[in-house]
Amino acid sequence: MSILDEKEFFRFMLVNIANYQFGLPIGERLFPRNEIYFIFSKFFNRPKQILNSHGEVIATLDNATGTLLLHRAGARILHAETTSPRFRVFVSDESFAFARLGYNVFCKHVTSIDEDLRVGSEVLVVNNNDELAAVGKLMVPASAAKVLKKGVAVKVRWGLTPKTEIKHK
Template sequence: MKKNKEVNRDLIKIRSIANYQFGKNIGKMLFPENSIIVKSRNTGKIRYIYHNNKLLATLRAKDGLLALTLDGAERILKVKTLRCKIKIKNEAAKYVIEGKNVFAKHVIEVNEDLRPQDEVIVVDEEDNLVAVGKAVLSGEEMKAFKHGVAVKVRRGKLN
């Protein structure tokens, strides 16, 4: 019985982090009831979250926030109010999908509230998932700048 309560508490915790990081009610959509939570053997802290044998996210020890995988991003991509979504030009998408970084001049749409170091989902003009990564610039800077890296891509859909 204790094990079940602990799993439930962990699920509530990661859902709360997802809600904080990505927006209201995202946690439930990203992590369903039957998600598997893997903890570190050494520290006992949450490290990975799986669903149907697919890694959805990693809980970063550095800042306690989630790093999404492509499978995790796919689960929440259709949310209209998703603040971590960045739309880029199709001409740049063919490079970003291979794992190349996103440059500010290729950003078409971005939430101005986005901050540097925020986790982001990169999509093309048709809202197809291209990559996941970390913002280097704020949303305002991405719109204003014409030079420089806007997103450091962690994983492109093809790499």
């Protein structure tokens, strides 16, 4: 198997994972042909991080679950390619500012949510004007996120501030 074939195989695998996780045709939008690069895991010999042609990380492949963990560039693509309310958690303006800085979103600040989301889903944190603030993982069922008054609704992985972008753990 040549290197070109191996790269194309991994791209095919990632496109199918993205299509399964986010729906058609997101995989082709996230990972366009000849515009992505891989950083491989030393232990698994599989792509660990996927970068675009500008060197920005699009996503990380989670080997434990076989799903994609979106980074800032991937979140921007998913936001641009999907219509509201898919994959979105809408938050109050107060919480929006903190989510942009990388802080977690609490249930009491959730104003609306995509009801099709499940616990552990990759979500986009947006305000009521559908402006992207952050990307993270949903921690509670979608039906409970608006009702609960305590607890973390979204564990934010990456905040997207206008000029500088901050990672918060």
